[in-house]
Amino acid sequence: TEREAQLKKALLAYEKKWIAFSVFTVLLFAAIIAFTLANHGLRGVIPVGQLERVDPTKVRSEGPWADPAKAVVQTGPNQYTVYVLAFSYGYQPNPIVVPKGAEIIFKATSPDVIHGFHIEGTNVNVEVLPGEVTTVRYTFQKAGEYRIICNQYCGVGHHLMFGKIVVEE
Numbered sequence: 001t002e003r004e005a006q007l008k009k010a011l012l013a014y015e016k017k018w019i020a021f022s023v024f025t026v027l028l029f030a031a032i033i034a035f036t037l038a039n040h041g042l043r044g045v046i047p048v049g050q051l052e053r054v055d056p057t058k059v060r061s062e063g064p065w066a067d068p069a070k071a072v073v074q075t076g077p078n079q080y081t082v083y084v085l086a087f088s089y090g091y092q093p094n095p096i097v098v099p100k101g102a103e104i105i106f107k108a109t110s111p112d113v114i115h116g117f118h119i120e121g122t123n124v125n126v127e128v129l130p131g132e133v134t135t136v137r138y139t140f141q142k143a144g145e146y147r148i149i150c151n152q153y154c155g156v157g158h159h160l161m162f163g164k165i166v167v168e169e
């Protein structure tokens, strides 16, 4: 009938409004997310530019971790970068020899499993993950020997995993 047709039409128009509204809502949310990402990136989630990756199967054969004799690199007038390999079960180079009073940037990675890098008597205490580079800075104010301890359980030799830093005058 005429009346039924009119009702159907009205209902259809009503449904269309709701569909349009939901599409608008979805687009609005997408726009908000896009705007947030564009303005803030993933800062706070992953520090942008600080996540350094490396192939754990190649660190022993190529790149700055391969040769322990070249692991300590002077990178400034009073700054050194030390490429530390934490492996099952030890640290390379061993010992790490650095001068007193210089800023030491440790760049540590692992060719196998997760290890710890804790320098006894300092606040340096970080995790070392295969495939990632952990960067930590420290300036030794006192000459002497410092022990490196792994405090991340890494296997049967975990309790025997130590390294040594010699800080020279």
Ligand code: CUA
Pocket (backbone or CB within 6 Å): 087, 088, 089, 114, 115, 116, 150, 151, 152, 153, 154, 155, 157, 158, 159, 161
């Ligand atoms: Cu390496 Cu525990």
